[in-house]
Amino acid sequence: MNHTRQTKMFIGAMTLAAAAAAGYAAFSSHTLHVYYAATVLALSAVTSRMKVKLPGINGNMSVNLPFLLTAAMNLSAAEAILVTCVSTAVQCWPRKGAKFNPQQMTFNLSMMTFATCAASLIGHAPWLGRAQWSSSAFGLALAGVTLFLGQTVPVAAIIGVSEGKAAGTIWWSLAHLSFPYYVLSAGVCSMVQTASSHLGWPLALAVFPAMYGVHRSYRMYFGKAAETRPAMKVRAAAAGA
Numbered sequence: 001m002n003h004t005r006q007t008k009m010f011i012g013a014m015t016l017a018a019a020a021a022a023g024y025a026a027f028s029s030h031t032l033h034v035y036y037a038a039t040v041l042a043l044s045a046v047t048s049r050m051k052v053k054l055p056g057i058n059g060n061m062s063v064n065l066p067f068l069l070t071a072a073m074n075l076s077a078a079e080a081i082l083v084t085c086v087s088t089a090v091q092c093w094p095r096k097g098a099k100f101n102p103q104q105m106t107f108n109l110s111m112m113t114f115a116t117c118a119a120s121l122i123g124h125a126p127w128l129g130r131a132q133w134s135s136s137a138f139g140l141a142l143a144g145v146t147l148f149l150g151q152t153v154p155v156a157a158i159i160g161v162s163e164g165k166a167a168g169t170i171w172w173s174l175a176h177l178s179f180p181y182y183v184l185s186a187g188v189c190s191m192v193q194t195a196s197s198h199l200g201w202p203l204a205l206a207v208f209p210a211m212y213g214v215h216r217s218y219r220m221y222f223g224k225a226a227e228t229r230p231a232m233k234v235r236a237a238a239a240g241a
Contacts, residue, residue: 006161011107014154018110021117025077028121037079040071044083048091062091065147066185068116070192072143077120084116085109107158115150119143136193144186152178 044067064087071080092108094100123143152174160167 007158008103010158010161011103011110014107014110014114014158018113018117021114022078022081025081025117025120028077031076033075033079037071037075037083040067040075041083041086043067044071044087045090048087062087064091065181066188066192068112069119069140069144069147069185069189072116072119072147073123073140073189073193075120077117077124080116080120081113084112088112107154111151111154114154115147118150119147122146137190140186140190140193144182144189148175148179148182 044064047067048062048064050063068080068084068087071083075083088108089105092105120143123139123146125139125142152171156167156171156174159165159170
């Protein structure tokens with residue numbers, strides 16, 4: 001079986017998983033947050049074009065991650081998926097003159113949908129509400145780890161399938177590059193949740209302009225590192241993708 005066929009099968013499996021997750025989210029989501037969701041969607045879409053090229057991989061990491069984690073933690077699962085899909089589509093849409101890749105877009109949307117749904121469900125797990133310690137902080141940590149694994153594992157897997165390389169080694173490289181940013185995003189999301197409880201969510205979202213400074217710092221750092229590392233051929237979205 002050649003790598004092209006394996007890649008198509010993997011994308012098909014990822015698409016089915018995303019469809020199942022989206023269907024479950026649609027039936028399990030009841031409380032809607034229209035204005036909050038619209039604001040997070042707009043901000044995540046705008047920041048999705050602020051991307052950092054990862055050294056050693058033909059892909060990028062977007063600054064929209066804190067918005068996606070905020071959506072998973074503070075919106076319904078269906079709203080979080082909507083925010084993620086729009087943001088991912090904007091992030092992956094080719095620039096003027098570049099060729100549109102339907103397989104790449106399908107994989108990225110499917111991977112992000114599944115990861116976001118899983119993060120939302122775990123972050124809002126009923127048993128967290130019965131915990132004796134800080135369920136909010138622990139739920140955020142679990143959601144962040146779930147989003148991290150839900151994005152990096154499929155990306156490493158499809159690169160491994162496409163190039164016939166060890167997915168574990170590829171994943172470790174992705175994790176090494178992107179994990180600090182997930183930790184930072186979880187911290188920003190925690191700040192938003194704390195500020196929201198005291199000041200209201202519109203003012204809390206004002207902390208996100210600081211992500212522009214983070215983007216500039218990462219871009220400078222990875223720009224120098226990219227000069228010394230050869231790039232892999234597969235391009236994917238989001239976490240190290």
